[in-house]
Amino acid sequence: MTLEEIVSRLDTKSDEKEAEKINQKDAFEVLVIGGGPAGAAAAIYAARKGISTGIAAERFGGQVVDTMGIENLISVPYTEGPKLVTAMEQHVKEYDVDIMNMQMAEKLIPATKRGMPHEIRLANGASLKARTVVLSTGARWRPLGVPGEVEYRNKGVAYCPHCDGPLFKGKHVAVIGGGNSGVEAAIDLANIVGHVTLIEFGAEMRADDVLQKKLRSLNNVDIITSGQTTEVVGESGRVSGLKYTDRNTGENHHVTLEGVFVQIGLVPNTEWLKGDIELSQQGEIIINDRNETSIPGVFAAGDVTTVPYKQIVISMGEGSKAALSAFDFLIRNSVDESESENEAA
DSSP states (O other), rough: HEEEEEEHHOOOTTTHHHHHHHTOOOOOOEEEEOSSHHHHHHHHHTTTTOOOOOEEEEEEEEEEEGOOOEEOBBTOOOEHHHHHHHHHHHHTTTTTTEEEOOOOOEEEOSSTTTOOOOOOOTTTOOOOEEEEEEEEEOHHHHOOTTTTTTBBTTEEESOOOHHHGGGTTTTTEEEEESSSHHHHHHHHHHSSSSEEEEEOOOOOOOOOOOHHHHHHOOEEEEEEEEEEEEEEEEETEEEEEEEEETTTTOOOOEESEEEEOEEEEEEEEGGGGGTTSSOTTSOOBBBOOOOOOOSTTTTOOTBBSSOOOHHHHHHHHHHHHHHHHHHHHHSOOOOOOHHHHHHOO
């Protein structure tokens, strides 16, 4: 938790004060919702056009804050999540961007007329208005959905290896998922815990070859493929083991361990948008090649959208593209100031 978050928790009237402050803001030309790589890039690209830009984020940096090692950001051989987030925030602050941190969006109210302001209602009761909006609320870890997961969450079941890995020093843990996230988590954890068992549902791991080779070189890691996790079990209020079924033979197995790290993909943060914007069956915001959504003047970028391959570098590119599309929309849909004032009234 950041110092800003601690102070906010201690001040019981902070939400009320912040809401009053936000309600006094003028409408932005571009308002970015979400502060991950896509949101940061969108804010920078919009601000560089000299238009009024705001960014409202529940937590600046998003999931990147919880990422340990980053080795595939082009031109940066290695960095870590918190370090990258600090650099992103500093870069955004180089421009005239109104950063509103710890602000969770709850409702999108589309403009009634093309080119007029959209409204974003926040959890603290405040509202923000903008002629264009870039939605970049990202995604969160997908739950495993088996008995024991919810019961033992934060009691051995975890989703962030970077955050919780040190708590399992010298212990036996499992990582569920053989994609890049799962294998990276297993590699990081192997340097901290006593032993790692990676369980992949498919017949083969899906992670990049370089990551698989690195994982297989570690002597305190077991890899199980075609394994379907069926239950997280515990004793005395904490995780004590995990059950899985061999999908090839149908045999049931039990692994004794103290921690389970779930790394099976992401769920887009779009619950607050249902009914207001077109979403895919997976809940992702449907966009075209210009990052346009089903609502004119509302754009989307990053892990929250239908763009495949959820990667930091891709999110940054998509955020930049969304901001350029928003700027193009603004210059093609100018609104007379007196007309805007009448509409607002």
